[in-house]
Amino acid sequence: MSLKLSVLQDVCIERERQDQKWGVQRHDMATWLVILVEEVGELAQAIQRDNHWGKSSDADNSYTEAVQISAVAAAIAEQLKEEAQNKAKMNDPINQEL
Numbered sequence: 001m002s003l004k005l006s007v008l009q010d011v012c013i014e015r016e017r018q019d020q021k022w023g024v025q026r027h028d029m030a031t032w033l034v035i036l037v038e039e040v041g042e043l044a045q046a047i048q049r050d051n052h053w054g055k056s057s058d059a060d061n062s063y064t065e066a067v068q069i070s071a072v073a074a075a076i077a078e079q080l081k082e083e084a085q086n087k088a089k090m091n092d093p094i095n096q097e098l
């Protein structure tokens with residue numbers, strides 16, 4: 001398996017874990033941004049810890065945190081795509097006849 005596929009597989013596993021933990025999440029974009037930035041902050045903490053910069057942290061390792069950032073970004077993309085698909089359906093004349 002290529003490195004890219006291996007990482008994307010881990011992102012998919014994390015997305016499944018998120019859905020099992022929280023259910024399918026739908027938020028306004030401001031809330032999504034807060035969630036994403038919180039994950040970015042955890043990656044920063046993990047990097048600080050890995051570099052022995054003296055900060056204690058609950059953050060997992062840097063790889064796990066990067067995968068979690070990717071998974072949250074994927075969840076945002078899923079919602080945006082779903083919204084675009086729903087908007088397209090609403091503008092479809094066939095659907096308007098139903």
Ligand SMILES: [Mg+2]
Pocket residue numbers: 039042043064065068
């Ligand atoms: Mg995290």
